[in-house]
Amino acid sequence: MLDAGPTDAAVDAGFERGTAAYYGERIYRYYCGFCHGYQGEGYRSDNANALSNPNFLRSATRTFWEEAIIYGRPGTPMSAWGREMGGPLRAIDVSDIMAYVAHWERPDPIEGLHEQVITGDRDRGWDLYLEMGCDDCHGEDGSGVTAPGVSNSWLLESASDGFLRYAIAEGRPGTDMPGYEQVLTDQEIDDLVVLLRSWATPVNREPPPPFEPDLTDPLINPDGEAASFTPREGTFYVPAQQVYDQLTEGRRMILADARAASDYLVGHISGAISLPFYDELVEEAVEVLPRDTWIIAYCGCPHAVSGRLAQALIDGGFEFVGVLDEGYYHWRDERWPITNGRERY
CATH class of the missing domain: 1.10.760.10 (Cytochrome c-like domain)
Structure with a gap:
């Protein structure tokens, strides 16, 4: 029901344990495969490009790859995964990913x-x-x-x-x-x-100040009546209009931004907490978040990352969990309340 990719993400056994490619395959499948495809075939989620396409491999330089991973594509579902930009990946992790994709069949580069x-x-x-x-x-x-x-x-x-x-x-x-x-x-x-x-505009390479997500005050409209959502039939996907309507009615809820913290800092739904799907903070969330309040996870994909977080909460025993169906960028494009930076509001 939620695309957490447990089957498709099964790791191949072709690389020697402990090598860069061995680790790179695991990192790629965990952070990249849910959008770009577990073999780089692309278009698995949100029209992410096909990284193993021969013409892409022939023309993309190592610098192109590395900058895409580290700095992402701000304003799109492609996160800035580099630790220097608030993401989870270290320089060695990026290097390991490059060691893994180097094993994809690729034609010779084009001279000049x-x-x-x-x-x-x-x-x-x-x-x-x-x-x-x-x-x-x-x-x-x-x-x-x-x-x-x-x-x-x-x-x-x-x-x-x-x-x-x-x-x-x-x-x-x-x-x-x-x-x-x-x-x-x-x-x-x-x-x-x-x-x-x-269409080119200057890019910002300046790392953001350190940011630590905080779960101490997660509720939106804490004194309001509890929200009650009706997901789309057969799914956990809650229409964005439902969430917006109940938010403006003053209903109590939690909005959890499942994206990398780098995305949260660029912009997030006002009142949302940062709860990256990959972070150890998810284990803390299972222990401390209230269980009588709806939690709506969201991302930009719009289901892949938020689906992973939602599934982790459900596995932790939460009953009232949903995924914002259309995702963050629909919310933004509707001009509903968003906040830039580290503050929730």
Whole structure:
């Protein structure tokens, strides 16, 4: 019912115990597989890209991979997993992941790809972006609809012009992203690259101040009548409108942000506590959170991470547990109350 991935996440026995690849496989499957697929096939949750796609492997540099893991894609379900940004992964953990994915079958890299400097016309690129229907999948502003966003500041910081051009020209075989090399001229592809590059904004590499989630005062509307939710039939998924309505009515509840603390700091539903699905704090939560109050877990996926937290609470004996069906980014896009930074409100 909740996608915690116990079967799909079963670890292969192909790596020697104690090696970097051995640890990297386990780290990847725990933190990455629920969105990107346990073999990197992608699109398991929230249209996360296919990391084992041959064209991606051919064109993505090690720096591209490492920065994506450490800094994430702020404003999207892709968390900043690096410890320096408030996530759980140390530098050695990132290195172990790289040792694991190095064993995926990959073609030879393209010589000189990342030395390319593309020039073109942004306005022509914009016209092509709409004409070719790129906005249908990637969004009018490039933030992503059914395909990964192409305007994210960290993507554009890490991706070379050659990487972007190759993705447009050759596509991602086996996915809905076609190649346009036989459809567009070289200059038209260059114009699209210039358009994407125009969406770049400065990135922030500054680590946030240390942040420790706190469970001492978890209730929203503590003096209110207890919330009562009706999940969608056959699931634990509670519609966001239900949660919002009862929140504004002053009903008592707990909202638990299951994402990495780095995401919580960027923005969270007002009043929510930070309770990352991977943290030892979950064991404390099982001991200290009230059992007579509904707990709604949420993430950006919108079910994978929150589902893991919800299942841990259910396994701990909690009865009134649900998952925010549409997730955090729906809540944000509805312009319902959110808070930036470490304070709950």
